Amino acid sequence: MAIFRRRDDAMTMTREGGSARIATDHDMRRQGAPGARQGNRETIVYRTKSGEEIFIIDGHVHLWDASPENQRNIHGKQFIDCFYGYHSALSPKEELWPKAKFEKYGIKTMYRDLFVDGPDDMAIIQPTYLLDFYKKGFNTTEQNAAIVQKYPDRFILNGAFDPRDGERALDHLHELKESYGVKGLKLYTAEWKGSSRGWKLSDPDAYRCFELCEKLGIKNIHVHKGPTITPLDRDAFDVADVDHAATDFPNLNFIVEHVGLPRLEDFCWIAVQEANVYGGLAVAMAFIHSRPRYFAEMIAELLFWLGEDRILFGSDYAIWTPKWLVEKFMAFELPEDIRKERGVDLSLIAKKKILGLNAAKLYGIDVEKQKKKLKTASNKMAAD
Amino acid sequence: MDQNEIRRLEVLARLDTVTDPELDESVTALGFIKDIAIDVAGDVEISFRLPTYWCSANFAYLMTDDMRGAVGALPWVRAVRPRLLDHMYAEAINEGVARGASFKDVFGAEITDDTLEALRLKFLRKSFQRRQEAVLRALLEVSWTPAALVRLRVGELGALVLQAPEWPTLRQRYVEMRTRLARTPLGGDDPAFVTLDGAPLVPERLVAHLETLRAVRLNMEFNGAICRGLLAARESAPDFTTQFPSPPP
Numbered sequence: 001m002a003i004f005r006r007r008d009d010a011m012t013m014t015r016e017g018g019s020a021r022i023a024t025d026h027d028m029r030r031q032g033a034p035g036a037r038q039g040n041r042e043t044i045v046y047r048t049k050s051g052e053e054i055f056i057i058d059g060h061v062h063l064w065d066a067s068p069e070n071q072r073n074i075h076g077k078q079f080i081d082c083f084y085g086y087h088s089a090l091s092p093k094e095e096l097w098p099k100a101k102f103e104k105y106g107i108k109t110m111y112r113d114l115f116v117d118g119p120d121d122m123a124i125i126q127p128t129y130l131l132d133f134y135k136k137g138f139n140t141t142e143q144n145a146a147i148v149q150k151y152p153d154r155f156i157l158n159g160a161f162d163p164r165d166g167e168r169a170l171d172h173l174h175e176l177k178e179s180y181g182v183k184g185l186k187l188y189t190a191e192w193k194g195s196s197r198g199w200k201l202s203d204p205d206a207y208r209c210f211e212l213c214e215k216l217g218i219k220n221i222h223v224h225k226g227p228t229i230t231p232l233d234r235d236a237f238d239v240a241d242v243d244h245a246a247t248d249f250p251n252l253n254f255i256v257e258h259v260g261l262p263r264l265e266d267f268c269w270i271a272v273q274e275a276n277v278y279g280g281l282a283v284a285m286a287f288i289h290s291r292p293r294y295f296a297e298m299i300a301e302l303l304f305w306l307g308e309d310r311i312l313f314g315s316d317y318a319i320w321t322p323k324w325l326v327e328k329f330m331a332f333e334l335p336e337d338i339r340k341e342r343g344v345d346l347s348l349i350a351k352k353k354i355l356g357l358n359a360a361k362l363y364g365i366d367v368e369k370q371k372k373k374l375k376t377a378s379n380k381m382a383a384d
Numbered sequence: 385m386d387q388n389e390i391r392r393l394e395v396l397a398r399l400d401t402v403t404d405p406e407l408d409e410s411v412t413a414l415g416f417i418k419d420i421a422i423d424v425a426g427d428v429e430i431s432f433r434l435p436t437y438w439c440s441a442n443f444a445y446l447m448t449d450d451m452r453g454a455v456g457a458l459p460w461v462r463a464v465r466p467r468l469l470d471h472m473y474a475e476a477i478n479e480g481v482a483r484g485a486s487f488k489d490v491f492g493a494e495i496t497d498d499t500l501e502a503l504r505l506k507f508l509r510k511s512f513q514r515r516q517e518a519v520l521r522a523l524l525e526v527s528w529t530p531a532a533l534v535r536l537r538v539g540e541l542g543a544l545v546l547q548a549p550e551w552p553t554l555r556q557r558y559v560e561m562r563t564r565l566a567r568t569p570l571g572g573d574d575p576a577f578v579t580l581d582g583a584p585l586v587p588e589r590l591v592a593h594l595e596t597l598r599a600v601r602l603n604m605e606f607n608g609a610i611c612r613g614l615l616a617a618r619e620s621a622p623d624f625t626t627q628f629p630s631p632p633p
Contacts, residue, residue: 078437078472082614085436089613261606265599287609294605301602 046119046326054330054352055367057156057359058114058123058322060222060257060282060314063147064139067104076133087319090286095324105318107147115154118322121374124156124314124359126186126222132193145180153373156363158184158222163205164193170212177216183363184220185213186257189241202244210249220362221245222255222280225267239266246274253362255312258283259302268305278362279306281354282314288328296334300342308350312359326355391422391460398454399430404447405507406607408514411447414612415619418469426462428455433469435615441473441491446500448481509580510600512565515558516577517597522546522554530587538562539572 046054066080084102101109114120125148130138137143141159148155159176161169176182190198199206201223213221225239239260246254257280260267271277279302287295302311313329315322334346360367402411411417411432419431430451434444452464466481468474473491480490487500519541523533526546536544541555548554563570567582575584585593 075472081618082436082438085614085617086610088617089610262603264602264606284606287606290613291605291609294602294609297598298602298606301599 046330048330048348052348053371054119055356055360055371056119056121056313056322056326057356057363057365058120058315058317059255059280059312059359061110061114061123061125061317062128062139063107063110063125063144064128064318065104065136065143066102066134066138070104070134070136072133072135076130076138079130079133079138083319086283086286090290091320092289092324095321097318102318107150110147110317111151111154113321113323114317115151119326120154120315120322121356122154122156122365122370123317124158124184124222124363126158127160128186128188129160129162130191132191141176141180141182148180153370153377156183156365158182158186158220159218160186160188161209162191162193163199163203163209164196166205169205169209173209173212173216173218177218182218184222185218186222186224188224190224201241206245207248210245210252214249214251219251220253220255222257225256225258225260225263239263239270242267242277243270243274246270246277250276252276253278255280255362257314259298261298264298264301268301271306271310278310278312278358280312280314282316283319285313285315285325285329286320288325288332292332293335295332296338299346300334300338300344303344303346303350304342308347308353309358311354312362313355329355388422391458392420394458395420395422395428395430395455398458399451402447402450402454404611405443405504405511406604407611408507408511408604408608411451414615416447426460427465428461428463429465429467430455431467431469433618434471435611435618437470437472439471439611441477442487442500442503444468444471444473445477445481445487445490446504448477449487449500452481508561508565510604512558512561513580513597513600514604515554515561517594517601518554519558520577520594520597522548522551530590533577533590534575534585534587536576537572538570538574538576541576542572 046056048054066076066083068077071077071080080103084099087102088096097105105113112118114123125144126139127141127144128139141157144155144157148157157180159173159180159182161173163169165172176185187201189200192198201210210221213219223242225242239256242254242256246252253276254274255278256267256271259279259281260270261284267279271279284295284298287298299311313326315325330351332346334344339345357367359365360370396412396417399412399417400410403409404411404414404416407414416432416434417430418433419429421429421431432451434447448466448468451466455461455464464482466478468477471477476490480487520533523546525548538559542559544555545551562576562578565580565582566574577585579585579593
């Protein structure tokens with residue numbers, strides 16, 4: 001048994017059983033009782049100093065295939081190169097992956113990185129189609145379904161629509177509901193399509209889709225509003241359209257991924273007005289390692305404007321792995337001057353909400369029930 | 385030093401004045417410039433690379449056009465041929481800037497109504513705000529009161545000595561932008577700190593004013609960190625600020 005103790009002892013990660021490196025898909029961890037040995041099975045439980053378990057829902061993960069065989073054109077190559085740039089730029093050195101692994105890592109690696117070596121209890125898997133760049137798509141709902149079907153208790157599968165598809169977008173929403181029972185979507189308004197270089201949530205065709213989402217109970221709309229990748233000018237990531245959609249669809253939740261950066265203040269302004277707007281920390285979270293002061297200022301802004309109930313953790317796997325992100329986040333404390341100036345704190349309660357409880361609420365996950373379910377599955381596998 | 389080398393240094397000095405609007409730093413210091421070729425007729429070819437293939441076309445166009453303008457101002461230069469490398473719109477931008485076309489001429493169908501001039505001004509203003517925040521915070525750090533800050537004059541700011549090693553740069557960068565954005569020529573008696581609209585600051589509004597400035601900085605820092613990180617990854621060199629190759633012996 002190895003115990004990784006953080007310098008400040010704010011949190012202990014316990015690994016039970018041996019042979020962490022030879023974990024397989026059948027390894028199940030996360031036994032409730034610390035110290036209990038399970039032969040070679042390993043368990044990781046995130047606990048605070050007082051022994052409290054932290055239930056973690058990773059709000060933003062991908063299973064992509066960006067291998068050269070799947071690249072349709074130079075854009076496909078440059079797109080994954082840019083992602084790899086993000087990975088290289090913000091990861092701790094010891095967490096860097098070789099390029100080939102980053103291009104295509106597969107189900108086994110993903111499962112291990114999130115749930116075996118990593119601290120996630122569940123993860124929301126988000127699609128990014130990019131059919132103009134990749135032959136089979138970059139990371140479609142259909143591709144993601146493969147890992148979800150294998151580990152149904154671990155994943156929440158999200159879909160997507162493109163309002164520029166017109167009627168077909170509506171049919172697709174029906175299909176998503178029937179085939180996968182999706183409760184959420186990830187929308188990428190900057191995606192190219194033919195000669196179009198993007199769309200807006202406030203477009204009439206998008207509204208028809210949202211009306212259908214309301215009817216079908218697809219309540220959680222994640223929107224990529226973050227750093228610029230494709231658009232010619234910045235408007236594709238303008239957050240103003242969220243304001244319109246959130247006002248007109250009060251029964252839907254809009255999770256603005258990457259918290260609207262680099263338009264943090266616009267995003268905060270909208271979130272203050274609209275109670276159904278949330279902030280997803282994917283990408284923003286990764287600054288915690290290389291620019292902790294920046295991370296502190298940013299999270300303080302979010303705590304000040306949105307409050308701790310409307311912020312969601314996301315690793316953006318495989319750009320980053322959740323293990324180091326969660327470790328650093330749990331150990332993180334707001335510097336005194338920022339705490340004072342903003343009058344906010346990143347307390348343990350706030351951390352628990354951000355890491356899992358807020359997402360659980362949005363997706364109707366009963367955390368205690370889910371813990372038991374995961375534990376039972378784990379015991380069953382251990383006994384097999 | 386032969387004539388070609390002198391000209392090369394002149395070109396470099398001109399390029400020093402061209403900044404990446406988002407990073408608020410010169411394209412030379414950022415290591416964007418990869419090569420400068422000068423022929424006997426006075427044609428200058430500038431090869432450069434941005435942090436990613438995807439850098440917004442409007443920013444890429446702006447910088448390319450600024451380089452053409454800055455270098456074209458040298459008396460011996462006949463023509464400037466910018467060569468943006470490894471960018472999704474490299475061809476269109478190089479060709480467009482070389483013939484002096486506007487951004488809208490080249491990308492007309494695909495862009496919204498923001499002109500490059502508006503973009504340029506927008507980023508000058510952001511840069512003003514960011515540089516002002518740095519100076520204000522440096523002064524607050526050493527216990528300047530809001531009342532004293534708002535009373536400070538441009539001339540007094542110029543004479544002010546602070547212990548912090550970065551102070552001279554912070555001040556110089558701020559005064560430069562304060563001068564650029566002033567509606568009328570700036571005098572020593574003008575207030576050192578004004579709002580974006582040129583209005584003097586008032587002590588009671590200073591906290592709110594600083595909040596606005598911080599929001600601008602947080603966004604710019606985000607872009608800056610991403611761009612620098614991507615650039616470093618692209619160059620596979622951790623120390624990317626010293627990228628500019630030394631002149632051949």
